Structures are given as C-alpha cells and as structure tokens.
Amino acid sequence: MSAPDFTAIPVLDLEQANTDKAAFLSQLQHALIHIGFFYVKGHKIAPSFLDSLTKQTIGYFDLSLDEKLKTDKIHSPTFLGYSVQGNEITKNKRDNREQFDFANELPATWTEGHHIHERLTGPNLWPHEDVLPGFRQSVLSFHQQAQDLAEMLTRLVAEALGLEPNALLDHYVLPGQQHRAKLIKYPAVDQLDPNDGTQGVGPHRDTASLLTLLYQANDLPGLQVQNHAGAWIDAPAIPNTFVVNIGTGLEYLVHNVAIATTHRVLNPPPGRGPRYSIPFFLGARLDKKLAPIDIPQRILDQRPQTVVTDSGHQFGRVYKSDPGLYAVLNRISSHRDVGAKFYAQLAKEHGIITSLPSVGY
Ligand SMILES: O=C(O)CCC(=O)C(=O)O
Ligand SMILES: [Fe+2]
8 A cells, every 4th residue: 555645855863863762764665665855953063064056056057158158067077067058968858957966075996998977077176276166175065065965864774775874874885975066047037038938847757876865055945856746846945955856867876765756947037037956976886897785675665666757767777787878878869969979979879869958148
C-alpha cells in the first residue's frame, strides 16, 4: 500500500537527529521513498555566511558580459565556468537562466586513452580577484561546507534505508573526487525576449549524483516538484534552509527506493526581479560500473508502484553499465557548444545534435 501522494515538501530538523534520532530517521525514510524532496533546517552553515555568498553571487552576475565570458565554459572540457542566458538546453528547449558552474579545485589529468569521464575533472575558471574580491574564497568555502553537510545527510539517508551510516559513502563516493555546484540567476521576465518562453529550467532529474542541496538565495518562487501522480507542487524559499533532493545515481544504487523526483523552475513572477539559487551536487563515483547495494526487504516493500514524470531521463540505461559515460553524455546534451568543441565524435555516436542555432551574445 502506498501513502497518498504529497502536496507539500516536508521540513526536517537536523537538530532532531541528535535529540530523537528514531523520529528523524522515520520522517527521512518517508521523504526518501514517497517524495524524493525535503527541506533541512538546523544545519550549521551560518546565515551571515549565506548572506555574503548571495552578495558575491549577485556581484558575479552583475559583471559585464565581457568579464563573465572570460570564464565561459567553452574554454574548458570540464563544463565548469559560465554559461550565458539561453545557452543551456533541457528536454530540447532553452532554459532561461545564466549560471556559473564550479567544483572543488583539482588539476586536469585526462589524456587520450583515459576514460572520457576523467575529462570532466579540472580547475575552475575564476574571474580575476581584482574584478570580484573575495568571490573565489566565498564560493570555495560554500563548496566545502555544502559537501560536509551533504556527506552528513548521506549517512543519515543510509541509516533511514536500514544500512550502516557509511555504507553509501564507502561504496559510491571516492575520497577527493570532484563534486559540482553552481550559482544560478533566473533573469527578471522584463529582461527576456517574448519568444523565450516560461522555462527557467525544464523538467529534469538530477543526473549521476547521490544528493542535491539547494540554497534558494532570495525569496522568489519558481521551483516546482512533480509528485508521483504528475501534479506540480511549489517548493518556495524558506529562509536558512536547504532543499534536498535525490539524484539518479542514488535512485539506481538503492534499487529505486529513494526517488530522483522530477523538478523544474518557472521564470520569476513579473515585477519581482531575478531569482538566484545555488545547488551543490554530491556526485557518485564515475570511474567504474557500480552494483546497487542490498536493501532490507522491509524497505524494498515500501517502494512506490508508479511514478509519473515529465522528465526524459536521457541515457538512463547507460548509467548501469558506465556511469562516467552517462555523466559526460548528460553534460553534452545540456551544453551543446562545449559538446561540439570537445566531444563532437561522442555526441554524434549518441545522437546528440550539437548544431543548434547559437544564442546571440
Ligand atoms: O534553481 C533551482 O531552484 C533548481 C535548479 C535545479 O534544479 C538544477 O540546477 O538542477
Ligand atoms: Fe535539478
């Protein structure tokens, strides 16, 4: 018997994980199996730090286009860096957002003959320190704090699914691997062209990762979550919380008991300016085929029967045999210009059209 479908996203209090762990884990189990999304409050990332990160984020997007284009993704096969408004594609439609992708700093090591996923790893493309003082430090500090929180949550997720706390991290995350994150701006609608449509980001599931932590940096609506009957449920900004959701990596690795729920973002409402958000993705390792973990039968028995989704889940079958290739294909599909420049042959082999008309900038 499955529970009635959700109409709101629950708020879990991390403090409760210390005071009444059993109650916390029971709420978490319900959210994982029946919703795939939850908010967390009671985390230790300081509100003053998040405010300063928001200021740095706005400062970055307020730079001149020329300055931002110095950090354009097109300069690197890692898909780290800036992408201009309208450059990203979800479900074959342009998204109305500009963004700056970043990760923990690692050198590039890929050379011909290595597995292609290694080409995703490499250094960030930073604006010059004089142009945006403190930006790099703030963004990297966020990355570290978000990773710590995501790892703590992954331990709790394991326990909520009847596993040892470190079971997921030990099997599926490599110490020192690169985890991706982004700063996103959804432009005010009066800055958009009438033909740009309503898609901030189209319906999708977060690919190849275990967990996403999303900080909604200002209070504009837009994020919506698709419940398992197919209805869209608002996930409004709640101050000093993170929205947490499950990636397709975790879903596969726990036999679909935790659901990588579909979500989307609509353009900001007219007259309210741009919306800013900052997701961090705790990635699953990409270096080899991964076997799903044994989950207790009492948990498997609660698995939802049907999940309606508007997301395509492209290349889903590839994940099972080659998570690294799956991650690369999804990046190419989202950022076709980088795909055409660095991965043309692979894109062709997998039917990804990279010759979309370019955006005028
Ligand atoms: O900006 C948001 O609120 C959500 C962003 C998102 O879903 C994503 O980038 O994967
Ligand atoms: Fe997402």
